[in-house]
Amino acid sequence: MAVLTVEDLHVSVADQPILHGVDLELSAGRVHALMGPNGSGKSTLVMALAGHPSYRVTRGRALLDGEDLLALPPHERARKGLLIAFQYPPEVDGVRLREFLRLACGERCIAFCEFQKAYPQALARLRMDGFDDRELNVGFSGGEKKRAELLQVYLLRPKVALLDEPDSGVDVDALRFIADAIRELAAGGTAVLIVTHYPRVLDHVPPAEVFVLDQGRIVRRGGAELAERIGEEGFEVVRG
Amino acid sequence: MSEKAVAKGLTREFVQRLSGEKGEPRWMREHRLRCLAAFRKLPMPRFGPSLAELNLAELEYYARPVAPVERWEDLPEELRHTFQALGLPEAEQRALAGLGAQVDSEVVYRSILEEVRAQGVVFTSMDKAVREYPWVQDYFMKAIPPEDNKFAALHGAVWSGGTFIWVPRGVEVAIPLQAYYRMQTEAVGQFEHTLIVAEPGSSVHYVEGCSAPRYSRMALHSGMVEIFAKEGSRVRFTTIQNWSKNVYNLNNKRALASAGAAVDWVSGSLGSKVTMLYPTTVLLGEGARTENLSFAFAQEGQWLDGGARALHRAPGTTSRLVSRSVVQGNAKAVFRGTVYVAPDARGAKAHVECSTLLLTPDARTETIPTLNAENDDVELGHEATVGRVSQEALFYLMSRGLSEAEAMTLIVNGFVSPILKEIPVEYTVELRRILEMSLAGGTG
Numbered sequence: 001m002a003v004l005t006v007e008d009l010h011v012s013v014a015d016q017p018i019l020h021g022v023d024l025e026l027s028a029g030r031v032h033a034l035m036g037p038n039g040s041g042k043s044t045l046v047m048a049l050a051g052h053p054s055y056r057v058t059r060g061r062a063l064l065d066g067e068d069l070l071a072l073p074p075h076e077r078a079r080k081g082l083l084i085a086f087q088y089p090p091e092v093d094g095v096r097l098r099e100f101l102r103l104a105c106g107e108r109c110i111a112f113c114e115f116q117k118a119y120p121q122a123l124a125r126l127r128m129d130g131f132d133d134r135e136l137n138v139g140f141s142g143g144e145k146k147r148a149e150l151l152q153v154y155l156l157r158p159k160v161a162l163l164d165e166p167d168s169g170v171d172v173d174a175l176r177f178i179a180d181a182i183r184e185l186a187a188g189g190t191a192v193l194i195v196t197h198y199p200r201v202l203d204h205v206p207p208a209e210v211f212v213l214d215q216g217r218i219v220r221r222g223g224a225e226l227a228e229r230i231g232e233e234g235f236e237v238v239r240g
Numbered sequence: 241m242s243e244k245a246v247a248k249g250l251t252r253e254f255v256q257r258l259s260g261e262k263g264e265p266r267w268m269r270e271h272r273l274r275c276l277a278a279f280r281k282l283p284m285p286r287f288g289p290s291l292a293e294l295n296l297a298e299l300e301y302y303a304r305p306v307a308p309v310e311r312w313e314d315l316p317e318e319l320r321h322t323f324q325a326l327g328l329p330e331a332e333q334r335a336l337a338g339l340g341a342q343v344d345s346e347v348v349y350r351s352i353l354e355e356v357r358a359q360g361v362v363f364t365s366m367d368k369a370v371r372e373y374p375w376v377q378d379y380f381m382k383a384i385p386p387e388d389n390k391f392a393a394l395h396g397a398v399w400s401g402g403t404f405i406w407v408p409r410g411v412e413v414a415i416p417l418q419a420y421y422r423m424q425t426e427a428v429g430q431f432e433h434t435l436i437v438a439e440p441g442s443s444v445h446y447v448e449g450c451s452a453p454r455y456s457r458m459a460l461h462s463g464m465v466e467i468f469a470k471e472g473s474r475v476r477f478t479t480i481q482n483w484s485k486n487v488y489n490l491n492n493k494r495a496l497a498s499a500g501a502a503v504d505w506v507s508g509s510l511g512s513k514v515t516m517l518y519p520t521t522v523l524l525g526e527g528a529r530t531e532n533l534s535f536a537f538a539q540e541g542q543w544l545d546g547g548a549r550a551l552h553r554a555p556g557t558t559s560r561l562v563s564r565s566v567v568q569g570n571a572k573a574v575f576r577g578t579v580y581v582a583p584d585a586r587g588a589k590a591h592v593e594c595s596t597l598l599l600t601p602d603a604r605t606e607t608i609p610t611l612n613a614e615n616d617d618v619e620l621g622h623e624a625t626v627g628r629v630s631q632e633a634l635f636y637l638m639s640r641g642l643s644e645a646e647a648m649t650l651i652v653n654g655f656v657s658p659i660l661k662e663i664p665v666e667y668t669v670e671l672r673r674i675l676e677m678s679l680a681g682g683t684g
């Protein structure tokens with residue numbers, strides 16, 4: 001059963017059409033992968049679904065649990081259960097990680113006592129115990145930013161998680177616990193989409209379905225083996 | 241000064257009568273008259289915001305709408321509610337060493353913890369101190385002489401109420417003393433005088449807050465604060481300024497720091513139509529230090545002209561002047577950071593840092609640093625930044641479920657947090673609430 005359905009989605013950035021009709025379904029409790037060359041529009045898809053004002057949807061629709069997602073402002077989308085992990089999260093001065101997540105959890109109706117329990121667990125899961133009092137992403141290394149992104153999604157337990165390159169720039173050990181956290185998310189019922197360039201993360205979290213995006217269109221769908229082939233032979237295999 | 245204003249209120253007769261009714265010693269009466277003469281001679285400030293709408297001829301220079309009481313319960317009902325809503329009686333019970341409340345020209349309530357009184361600390365109204373302690377003459381307007389500027393002179397002529405604190409040698413007052421100022425009468429002028437004398441090795445934290453109902457006519461608040469921090473003493477002075485938007489807030493604040501003394505000014509400015517305020521510390525003794533941490537939130541129609549001055553007159557002195565301003569609507573925030581290092585103040589260190597966050601296209605800001613060192617054995621640092629709210633950060637927070645107003649509040653709070661964390665938590669709750677309310681009203 002698809003929680004998120006994207007139909008014929010066209011998106012422009014700065015009046016430049018980037019996505020030219022994307023169709024996609026994500027199912028509850030499953031992991032999906034989105035691959036594609038640099039500049040093919042993967043992040044554009046993620047940002048447009050999250051409602052970033054610079055990404056303008058010119059055609060098509062997206063339904064979350066059958067409800068029109070695109071009509072909602074960004075925070076309503078999050079409250080309804082769609083969260084993203086940013087490929088390049090911005091730094092937010094003076095806002096402490098804990099304080100921010102407490103607020104965000106409030107918006108997702110996670111009670112304070114529940115937060116008190118889940119938050120330290122999530123920190124431990126992503127090996128971020130020392131980051132509690134740090135300002136959001138400020139001075140984080142590349143890999144730490146990735147972990148902090150996943151930490152947030154992991155803690156907030158959305159219906160749909162769009163993870164934009166959660167594995168880029170992370171070391172081998174981190175890759176393992178990031179993969180574990182993603183698996184756990186899916187096991188809890190979240191529909192996960194991993195945007196990635198590397199089949200390696202998918203070895204740890206086998207995807208039920210792999211989508212390949214090229215020049216703003218889904219050009220191929222397949223099982224986990226599709227990711228393997230792309231990993232070995234490059235995107236030529238899907239261009240035919 | 242127009243003749244009309246003189247005729248209306250600011251006459252020698254008025255000043256003499258005020259002094260007489262207060263039962264003041266002769267030195268004070270003479271001081272007031274000297275100030276009045278200086279006021280008439282001095283020009284209006286030649287910089288900063290326009291004071292054209294401030295009609296000095298229309299002001300009430302003295303008002304006493306409420307009689308002093310011993311207990312909160314005895315205040316008129318409306319005022320009692322106001323103070324209750326501000327949480328004053330509660331704070332008095334929980335967190336304060338002493339509390340004073342002034343309405344217009346006179347102090348109406350004052351209390352001090354028995355333990356603190358037993359330490360020998362004096363916490364009383366300025367009027368009473370002038371009557372009771374002849375040696376107050378050695379301090380009163382000795383840090384800021386009447387000739388310093390027109391509003392200092394005006395203050396000296398018509399001052400009334402305020403706080404006098406004397407902390408004996410070596411005594412540390414563990415929790416803050418507080419005063420609350422309220423302007424109640426329409427078009428009133430409030431001129432309270434605060435004098436703090438910290439004897440060697442002592443320490444004290446004083447907090448002042450204020451408010452006023454909003455009227456259509458302009459009112460004037462022109463208080464003066466003088467701090468004498470003797471050898472090795474520590475004085476922290478915190479101000480939460482929330483005057484209504486019809487108040488001209490033109491103050492003078494100055495501290496003299498002896499060897500090894502530390503004076504900190506902490507302030508949050510939210511209210512008033514126009515503020516001109518540049519707390520100054522004169523570092524007179526070797527190793528004296530000062531910090532000035534201020535934040536301002538200027539909204540539609542306001543011009544908050546603030547700043548800080550550190551005058552290094554002795555070797556090994558240090559100063560740190562830090563300001564954070566948030567500007568909304570068509571408001572203007574100015575920060576004048578002045579550091580002067582005298583020829584013999586070798587080894588002085590000064591750091592000036594000013595950041596401004598503009599929330600709207602019409603918001604304006606100016607940073608005016610003046611760094612002047614007369615010897616070359618000094619370390620001077622200066623940083624100034626002006627920025628707008630990052631749209632990427634805003635979207636980032638919203639993408640986790642925070643509304644635009646919540647996200648904006650978080651970003652603004654984050655921006656001012658280096659200052660807010662210096663303010664006792666009882667007051668930051670109120671400050672954050674005010675910020676939140678204003679930001680929820682939209683930023684356009």
Ligand SMILES: Nc1ncnc2c1ncn2[C@@H]1O[C@H](COP(=O)(O)OP(=O)(O)OP(=O)(O)O)[C@@H](O)[C@H]1O
Pocket residue numbers: 013014016018036037038039040041042043044045087
């Ligand atoms: N403001 C903009 N103006 C013009 N083109 C833009 C703008 N923003 C993005 N693009 C273009 O949109 C295309 C898609 O970018 P997107 O970030 O979605 O790619 P991606 O698939 O995520 O790539 P990568 O694998 O490198 O992360 C790119 O060609 C990019 O240059």
Ligand SMILES: [Mg+2]
Pocket residue numbers: 042043044087164
């Ligand atoms: Mg990308």
